[in-house]
Amino acid sequence: MRLYWIKAQAPRRALALVKHLGLQAQYIEVDLMGGGLKTPDYAALNPNMKAPTLVDGDVVLWESSAIMAYLCIKAGSDMWPAANPAEQVEMLRWLSWNDQHWGPAVAPFYFEHVVKATFGMGPPDTAGLAPKAANLQRFAAVLDGHLQDRSWAACGRLTIADFQLASMAAHWREAQMPLAAFPNIVRWLDGLMRIPAWADPWPGNARAAA
Template identity: 40%
Template sequence: MKLYYAETLAPRKACAVAGYLGLPIEYVFVDLGKGDGEQKSPDYLAINPNGTVPSLVDGDRKLWEADAIICHLAQRAGSGLWPRDAQQQIDVVRWLSWNNQHLYRHGNALYFEHLIKRWVGMGEPDPSKVEEAQGFFRKHASVLDQHLTGRKWLLGDDLSVADFAVGVTLPYAKSAAIPLDEFPEVRRWHDQLNAFDSWRNPFPARPAQTAAHG
């Protein structure tokens, strides 16, 4: 298997899950800042016509979208990160969908304002956009905080790919002004994820570190 990645949010969850599972994967770094971006090259577009990262090549199968990739990796490993129970599988899909529409959406906006804009030379964060994104983040984080009360993980006692997906913006809480500390259950849950080395250090080592880090 080959996992094409950059050191940004969506690939972070794919790399974290791959590392957690210990799968034999060849990591291929895609330099988003090289020329027009390696993700726009014909060779890469043949793998992922969207020109985005991450992408996974597994034999003859070419898979894109981080959430699909982490589910595939868990299934491929026979891991409980992809539940065997059908109702729990539906719960995973629910949290993946919720995250993309809500928590990730606004956490990503803060990540963009504070980290990506500086990295690509777009200037300082826009205070009005930061305030708006923080407001929406708080709204959705309160839903997550309430859900996690009395639960170890999103699905209860068992870790799943949903935890890796929903938590992906939180390692950047301080550097991206994400108000994580206002939500004690979310913070507790993220502290559990931080116990995993693959969560803290998801990306393979490279000679030159050129991506945005928090």
């Protein structure tokens, strides 16, 4: 199994899960700033020219949520509810909500403070973030209310929905996301950080030409 990654939030989910489930994989770090995602070889695997991409025999998979579900099925983990349709519906709700609402709300903060610093893309445009706070708080209120009497986002246990929802918000303090007023989100994010593979998902350096 090969997992192509860059040091960013979508690959972070898949990397953390491989580690958490104790699966074996070859980690291939793609040289983002050197154009590694745009090479013909990589584009043949992932025509979006984004990371992550998983290759397992004949299976070539992109989209981190799909990759995570695949990894759980391979490992026999209930972090994806392979045998329970009602739980699958619940998972789809949160995966979709993340991709349509929560992700876009937290992404500007993550990009300005984390992505730019990681890849040497210049200083954050903090003034440009100010008008984005209201949208983040709107959706944070939804997640905070949901987490009021829950430890995890879905199915009453740790699932890939938590990894999907938390991959950018995990950096909320350094990214200056206005989340301090949402105690259930803070508790949930701090709880995730006690999972070793989540706290440190990054493999040792294995840069490839792809």
